[in-house]
Structure formats: C-alpha cells, structure tokens
Amino acid sequence: MSTSKKYKRPESLQETKHLYCAGCGHGIIHRLVAEVIDELGVREKTIGIAPVGCAVFAYDYFNFDVTEAPHGRPPAVATGIKRVMPDHVVFTYQGDGDLAAIGTAEIIHAANRGENITVIFVNNTNYGMTGGQMAPTTLIAQKTATSPFGRSAANEGYPIKVCELLSSLEGTKFLARVAVDKPGNVLQAKKTLLKAFQNQLDKKGFSLVEVLSMCPVGWGMTPQAACKRIQEEVTKIFPLGVIKDLTV
Amino acid sequence: MEPAGKKKPIVIIDAERCKGCELCIVYCARKVLGKTKNINKAGYNPAVVADPDKCTACGFCYLMCPDNAIEIK
C-alpha cells in the first residue's frame, strides 16, 4: 500500500475554501479522502453522499459528484445509488449525530446487508454545526451545550462505540478507528481509508472508518489542546486500530 | 520521508487560506514555521515560513493543515 509524497491539493478536492472552524479535523479528513480517490484513479466514477452536520457542504469541497441526504439517511441513499450503479464508487461521509443518533437504523441495516460501500464516520464527540450539543459519542463528564454539568451515565447513558457495535454484524467486513490528531495518525488514517475504498473496488463489502477528529470550538479549547485531548482522553474510550477485518 | 537532498524544499503557505490554527507550527519539528501578527482578509493570523533553510520536506505541516493552505515543492 502506498501513500503519496505529493504535498499539494489533490484533484478530488476543489479549490473552494472550507467554512470549517480553525483547526477543525474535517479539512484534514476531506483531503485524505480526496487523496485516496485520486490515488485509486476513481474520481470520475465516485459518488459521495454528504450528511447533515458540519460536513453538509461537502459537495462544495469535493471535486466529483455528490448528493445531499436527509439527516442520518446517507446509508439508505448510498444503498439506492450503489444498487443501481454497482460499478461506481459510493461513499457516505457522516458525523456522530448523523450516523450514531438519528441515523442509527440506517447505518446498522446498511452494514448488516453488507452494502458494498465505504462509510467515513467522523467522531468529534459533539454536534459541531448546531453549536456543540451532546452527541451519542460525547464522553462521560464532557460538558456540552446540552450537558452543561457534564454527560452523566445515569441521565444520558454511555458513549456509543460504533465500530464495536457494528462488529457483531456478519455484513461488516472492515471496521477501523483512526485519528487525525498528529502526523503519524494522519498517515495511518490515510492508509486505512485507502484500504476501505480498495475493499469496495474489490467488492469485499461494507467498510467503515471511524475518524476521531478535533472540534476545538465545540470543545472550547485551542486546536493544539484539542489534539492533546484526543490523545489523552478520547482514545482512552475509543481506542485506535482495526476492530474487524474479514477482507484478508 | 524524503531526506533533505539535492533539491531544497520550498514550503508555500497560502496566507488567504490559512485560519491560523497553528497545527503546522506545533508539529513542525525543526521550527521552520512561525506565527505572525499579519491579518488576512478573513481576519486570521496566518502562519509564515520563518526559517526556510531548516525545512526537510517531512510534510508534517501539510498533513496537519485542515485548510489546504500548505504546499511543499
């Protein structure tokens, strides 16, 4: 597996400036997806599905066909597209509110059917776009706009570990968790995304990559501190690595 | 990573794209990049190439930049 040594905006990314906050991980993840699509040479047959959430404008950033989907429904929309265009590369790009809250049913059943799609699941432990509310992935004691005293297990339950949750489904073939908090992890994230897309080209079935991402504004800290938080707190609850791989 | 070799790497920062998050500065092992008091059109203080001679083209700044504001030639 190769990673590019080309340090220049990939073709699959438009020149448009992102509207993301300073230090937001989405920009890095967008670039990685674009690099992977470039390297696989599939830009002209890729169809992306943008979520509702911070990445709602993804269709303005990616340089290939992209559709909008209602909140939480990208896996169903992707299912429709992939079923009628099986030779196209279809992926969803979803946040933790989109995928793990309102869209729980859609992701579980798309995974269980083993849809041959790639899912990019950005976990930044809160709802960024709407102003930093509690997400299903919010850590215990984490203060958010809607958990001002910190998330309590007694009131709001526990952070959902999506990869582990999906791993019991026979339809899932590749589940991995990566982070974009430091250069080494960014490189690892790219390798993992490359595999998740390659799986689709090889018709291996459902692949999901969970990406732990910084949300400095939502977390009320500097981008540097947000990276540190991923290393010291978030990865303790959401450990990095391959959770399931049935592709070999 | 490529070693500093025959060709001197050039780091280019697009000051108008930069949001001043400083992740490139934080992760630059050789302190090539630095802060400024300049303000771009969007109101951010963009990062600058402070000490270009030290650059080894490790790519860390590019990898960590969320805004595609960095290119290494």
Add this chain to the structure above:
Amino acid sequence: MANKKTLMEGNIALCEGAIAAGCDAYFGYPITPQNDVTGHMSRRMIELKRVFLQAESEIAAINMVLGVAATGKRAMTSSSSPGVSLKQEGISYLAGCELPALIVNVQRGGPGLGNITGSQSDYFQAVKGGGHGDYRVITLASASVQEMYDMPQLAFELADKYRTPVMILADGYVGMMMEPITMPEKAPEVKTVKKDWALTGCAGRKPRKILSLYMSDGLLEAHNRKLNEKYSLIKKNEVRYEAVNTEGADIVIAAFGIAAKICKSVLQMAQKDGLKVGMIRPITLWPFPEQAFADIAKTAKKILVVEMNMGQMVEDVRLAVQGKIPVEFLGKPGGSIFSTEEIYEHIKKI
C-alpha cells in the same frame, strides 16, 4: 399493438404498470393494505434483474428512492397511510432537490394506527404538502384496477418532465379489488428524457451536486420562486379529470378514487329515475381541476362532494366554486365504505 384482457388485483396491476413503465428500483416496507405490492415486486423485480429491496423502515425506503432518483434512474416506493407519514421528510427533500420519483399510498383508515381497510383520509397530506416547506406533489387518484396499471407510466413521465416527486393516491379497496383490465401484449418502449443533472460520475464533465440547501442571502427565495414557476406550469398543463353526465345536470357529484367508482353506479340509478345527476372525478388531485368546478357552477344547481373521510377535497371544491352554488358534503370516515343506496338517498334529499 395487440392487447390482452386479464383479471387482476389493483396492487398487482400497479406493480405490472410500474414495471412496464421502466421502474428500475423498488423499495418497500410491509404494511397493510399495500403488502401485495411489496410481495409482488419482490419476485418480479428480481426475475427481471432489476432492484428490489425490503428496507428497514419507511424512512430508509424513501431515502433509497432518493439515491436512485439522484442517478436519474426510475425509482418507486409504496406504502399505506402511517408509512406515508414517515416518508414525508424524504418527499420534502425530493421536492427540494428536484428529483423525480414515484410514491404510492394505498390508503387505510386513520388517524394514528387507524385500521387496515381502505380510506381517503390522506387527501390533505397528499395535496397540501405533508412534509415541511413550500412544495407540491403531483397527485394522481386511481379509481379502478385499470388505472392502477396505467398510472405509473403517467406518473414516471410527469416526474421526469418536471423533476418532481409524483404520488399515486390509491386506497385499500382499489388496491385489493379484482377487475378485468386491458394491457398491451408487449409493453411499449419506455420514454425517457435526457437528465443532464443526474449523478453518474463526472467522467468527461464537471462534477454535479444534488442539494436542497441554499444558505446564502436570497438563494432559497430564488429556489422557491423557481419551484413555484414549475408548479404554475404543472397547474396550467397537467390538470386531469373525468366528467360524466355533467351537461344539463342539476346536481353534480364530486368524488375521487374509490368513492367516484361507487358514485358511477349512483349516476346510473339516478339516470334510470330521470334525475339529472352528473359527476366530476378529479384524476389529478393536485393540480386540482379548479376550472372544471368553476365552470360547472355556472350551469348546475348544487354540488355534492362524496369522500371517504370527514371533508377534505370539499375544501378545494368550495374554493373553486367560490360560493356561486351550494356545495354539500357526504362523508364516510374510518375505513368504512359507502353503499350506492345511501349516496342515492342523500341525493334525493337534496
């Protein structure tokens, strides 16, 4: 082309009509009284090597439709009333994204879980929006098994022509009754239009995007105005209705779907007794045949709106008639069905 006559159930005729109309993909979820649609499609679509999928929910089904529609292929879902309520979010997105698709509602009694017999109580939901936002859905009301077969073709053509979702508003009675229908020996060639907006991969062209989000100042207003222009065009061009014995009629019945089918027998009873009773049957519930009612108000003495609900279409009839003649209402709620006698008795009273 040679035709063949065959006895068929409404729900099955709907499937065969959709298949003949080139439906590429069907997504459904079990709910009575539309189950025969999902059941029949599960076999036929697979046999034809097209896409059939039983979705995990009504919401997923409509969003799978959205995905297929975004690629420019013909997609369809069907359900019954509570299920169609769940689909409304997706229908609003289809309208906002300007995606063509076919949604079928084989109505049952409501509100809530209601019951499982045929009803017409989703008229408001179908023609007045249903989901959020300022949009319209072309709504075709089928009154016979023959129409169940014929309407998908029209629905897909209108959907493609105007880039908009189209609904066939059927009901449990039309869906589950058996009638002889005529269908061509060989399905005619599917008429397709060029879709220079569809997501097919950006080979040899600029990337395309499908969206309904317009954040910048004035963009959403412009989008809504553009949609409204389209709706005005549809209102101008696509009104469809059937007029029976309306010339010289004293009383004109207004009824759609299964209620209209029952009223046709009532017209015969009236004719036998020498009463001048006619009927206007809206085939498109939206766009509503306003002009037909405005015109009939100039010659008829009274209009009787007959619906299997507690008064929904009657509001549109009254708007069209504008108080020129009395508009009376006879309703039957809760999934119960009219007898011809009770309608006829009511006519004799007025």
